Amino acid sequence: MTGSIRNLFFILSVVLTVGPGIVPEAHGVITSNPLLPPDTGAYLSKQQITTYTAPGLDIIATEHLFDPLAATAVRTQVGADELETFDSIFTADFNIFLAGSTxxxxxxxxxxxxxxxxxxxxxxxxxSFDSEILSMELAGQVEGISLLIRESPSLLSLGQTLISDIGGGLYSIESFFDVFTELSVDGGATWIPANDSIRMVLVIPEPATIAILALGALMMSRKH
Known part of the structure; x- marks a missing residue:
């Protein structure tokens, strides 16, 4: 069984077992694996509104969720630093306004x-570790409109991660990033910068969000 499929079954089991006694979207995660990116949880920006504006086009995004797929991670030494490269899933609630169109x-x-x-x-x-998102190269569609999103090549997307040994073979991981993004609707010919950075915080998502991530993880596993 591949790591991505194994993660999918874990996510689905959480969807089935989570109940009203569980506090949704608690900041930070508890895991037996201290490696980065964390093998559970996702980065959420629930309240923030992000806008991308260009002539004849306005795009508003909310409910941003960034899920690093830890099972795909490759970790490389860069001096005393660690470079983590991985596949990822990004979801958001998009409102797209095109001139002359609905x-x-x-x-x-x-x-x-x-x-x-x-x-x-x-x-x-x-x-406690200072961190930076060096790159994001994301592609998808919203109601037939192709979107590309990337991490800004000119602005730093900085963050911090705290990993604590809490005993019993378990670790607490808290993490956040302020992510500067750019969006393209023409295949990358032109890029529209977001109005501001997106503060994304590591959380355990609520059950409905976990179900979306499970479907995304299944789609990613079929690509490999």
Missing amino acids: SVSSIGELTGPASILTHQKWDTTTG
Whole structure:
């Protein structure tokens, strides 16, 4: 069984067993695996509104969710730092307004590779680490409209990760990033910068969101 399929079964089991006693979207995760990216949870920006504006086009995105697929991660030493490269899933609620056309509103899912540089992490298990998202190359469709999203090539998407040993073979991982993105609707010929960075915080998503991630993980596993 591949790692991505194994993760899918884990996610589905959470969907089936989570109940009213579980607090949804609690910040941070608890895991037996201290490696990055975390093998559970996802990065959420629930309240923020992000806009991409160009002549004849306005796109508003909310409910951003970024899920690094830890089973696909390759970790490389860069001096004392660790470079983590992995496949990822990005979902958001998009409202697209095109001049001379009706508006489109739908949840969209984009997939693609991403990479994070975690400073002073190589050969170190616990601690507080400064981090940076170096790249995101995401592609998907919203109601037939092709979208590309990338991490800004000119602005730094910085964050921090705290890994703590809480005993019993378990670790607490708290993490956030301020992500600067750009969006393209013409296959990458032109790019529209977001109005601001997106503050994304590592959480355990609510059950409905986990179900969306499970479907995305299944689609990604079929590509490999």
